[in-house]
Amino acid sequence: MNKQDKFREEVKKVRRLVCIVFVSMMSVAGVLVYVMIDPELSFFRVFIPREKVYETNATVQEDDYDKIENGIHVRTGLVEAEGLMTVVNNCTNCHSAKLITQNRMTKERWVTTIRWMQETQNLWDLGANEDIIIDYLVQNYPPRKKGRRQGLGNINWYKLK
Template identity: 45%
Template sequence: MRNTQKLLAFLVVGFFMLSMNWSKNTQISLEKKTVAQTDSTIKYDEATGLVVSEGLELVVAHCTGCHSSKLITQFHTDRQGWLEKIRWMQQKQKLWDLGEAEPKILDYLSKNYPPTEKVNRRVSLKNIKWYKL
């Protein structure tokens, strides 16, 4: 009889310690999560999904009239690449002269959407919403 009691007590203590350890672990993983969330300092514009950064207003004004901003956010290239893209749209897609806004738009694009390895591995976008011209 005594042995059974001992065994029971042992089990209870063991269980208690296990659950303590379990809650400790979950606490740690919860902490990690919060850290990861507060870690990302990049903010995204709610309406367009574009990175909030200097020049955003210009990009919204000049670049989201014809097509979804997704076309921009999925594209990554350097300043020269962005310039070529703009020139191409000006020649083929009736994009207007960006004037003084052009260097600022290029600053924004090359800073926030620079070339990345990921872009090649990314699956191509589906269901792009087109705006009526």
């Protein structure tokens, strides 16, 4: 390998390093911008105290933090009912309330899911709150009678040749 080839290899290495640094910086900047836009993310709430959320997002008011509109808790989208704040305080510390609204289950399945979270995800012992949480979930997020579409029926199957 001559001097010119060695020089080209060194230039390629420097270019790669510059690209890696640039992409890393843009990733960090993107996360910071995202946090400023939507500081309510449960992952970032661990790192950002509630008071700081309101400093970074002037549109959110302290009075609006647990506001209810039309029977819906605005911040989480959960239904207003007995046990709402117990669910908000225990469940949305680790994950989005969307997981609750998407996963409609029976009492047995909610209990199984909580046990799974306790065994594999380090969910703490809910104590007396467990019954309150399960009652709220069963009452407001039971299984639906139909899924996205009904199962296929009366199908005349045939063999491909």
